[in-house]
């Protein structure tokens with residue numbers, strides 16, 4: 108078992124695409140790490156470069172205390188589960204699971220042993236003699252996992268392991284995967300474009316964009332304090348409100364309202380800012396529906412109501428046309444057209460620079476990165 | 484819906500057409516089934532006066548059985564060479580990125596009809612003569628393979644393209660060497676394609692007349708396809724005692740091969756490998 112250290116790694120495809128661009132990353136021993144980002148940001152490429160399936164153009168990959176940058180995939184002691192699982196269709200489940208042992212020319216008996224031992228833990232025992240084509244999606248995924256852990260690898264790499272499952276099965280498989288990783292204590296990197304999956308599973312998340320990491324942190328940090336508007340937009344099942352505003356009289360003027368800024372910021376009068384508030388962190392001020400002045404909240408009329416199950420996502424339209432989303436408990440769902448006054452919960456308002464989109468922070472701006480590095 | 488006389492006429496015309504087409508293909512088969520066992524086999528079809536005389540006569544013929552053995556040897560070599568080389572070449576061409584790869588394939592395919600076609604017969608003969616490979620089964624098999632390879636590579640590359648790369652990558656991550664990847668994953672997964680090529684190559688080689696006719700000058704070396712044309716009696720007319728039985732024997736290996744391969748591997752004519 109081992110951690111992963113990636114230093115100034117770039118991977119350039121023959122057609123000139125810099126899919127990974129000067130990236131630094133440290134994954135701790137035993138950590139469950141998520142690579143999250145929109146399609147095409149280079150997650151798969153980074154994972155494949157760790158596995159050795161793509162050649163690093165610059166930089167280094169270290170696993171444990173070994174520099175594996177120039178090693179063949181087979182010599183890196185990594186296990187990988189592909190997005191399509193890549194189960195061999197002509198082999199039975201048992202043969203698939205035991206394949207890593209077959210490559211090492213271990214005896215048939217120990218191959219069968221390994222298949223039985225590994226499959227028992229993943230409730231595949233009854234399926235050993237079937238072929239992958241005769242399995243459900245969830246079972247195929249477990250076979251792929253079983254094959255990956257049949258031989259002890261230092262690192263487990265998963266490329267969108269859950270994306271081929273339907274929504275219900277995905278939840279089950281998610282819980283299962285987390286438990287498996289805890290039990291094995293195996294350093295695991297998984298790629299996903301589903302932020303909910305990353306938040307639910309990972310110890311730490313790296314949010315990627317265009318081949319580099321935008322933010323690195325625990326799910327809580329990434330969810331509560333996105334470092335820039337890109338991450339803010341990307342994380343969260345309902346998109347964060349990002350409202351253009353101005354600093355005036357030490358207050359944030361946004362959508363016709365004057366909100367108190369976060370404490371400890373040095374704000375310059377008249378600078379443009381972007382106010383970020385999650386829909387979950389906006390509260391309706393009771394009884395303030397009719398008031399139009401004197402309330403330090405955002406006023407607007409309900410334009411759209413979307414039912415999310417337990418909560419509803421309500422979009423209000425302010426006088427200047429700005430749309431603001433907030434979630435309310437489903438039993439307090441307002442009618443369309445109702446006028447509402449909403450305020451952010453204390454400490455939940457984030458301010459981003461109007462030009463660069465970076466989080467305005469009372470602490471040194473590279474603090475969270477330092478923090479992560481010291482943890483790792 | 485009204486079904487008037489015009490409809491009836493169309494139906495009748497349709498079935499007549501089908502019947503004619505069917506007869507066109509069925510009559511040679513019927514001949515092949517009846518003539519070998521007839522006391523007086525002719526070129527027409529009739530219910531035979533049963534006899535085994537033709538069979539004994541064929542077995543006594545000095546070259547009939549040897550030619551069938553020659554055919555088998557020739558075709559087995561040609562098929563083995565074609566299948567083996569086409570598989571390796573198709574895999575490489577499917578996976579390696581070289582500029583102008585597709586152009587190269589099309590050119591090969593185009594040229595292959597010239598290379599072993601009539602136009603190249605003289606140079607091929609001269610070359611084989613200088614190499615001392617006239618009257619050699621092996622040499623002839625190589626030339627036949629050379630002619631079949633481009634088409635075989637072309638077809639097989641399609642199958643190989645359809646094998647997901649993640650299979651190989653997965654095996655490589657588990658530490659498989661290139662040879663293990665080939666033996667454990669690529670070959671088994673593309674087996675239907677390889678089986679198709681195998682039968683295709685065998686049938687082609689089995690029916691090949693021109694090349695063995697030119698390159699195998701010695702009657703004792705000639706394969707069945709060549710001997711069949713020279714089965715004449717003293718007067719120079721077709722030897723109708725031997726030809727029917729010989730034709731029947733000649734057709735058996737191809738049918739057997741088809742049945743065996745189809746049963747074991749199943750044919751697929753384009754790479755439908757996923758989830759197989």
Ligand SMILES: Nc1ncnc2c1ncn2[C@@H]1O[C@H](COP(=O)(O)OP(=O)(O)OP(=O)(O)O)[C@@H](O)[C@H]1O
Nearest residue numbers: 120122124126145146147148149150151152153300
């Ligand atoms: N084999 C390749 N050759 C050239 N460019 C490639 C290749 N594979 C990926 N790319 C490019 O590299 C970039 C990153 O691709 P990558 O597959 O790593 O993205 P991803 O984050 O995994 O996206 P997704 O969520 O869609 O899987 C993309 O712009 C893509 O077009």
Ligand SMILES: [Mg+2]
Nearest residue numbers: 150151152298
């Ligand atoms: Mg991907």
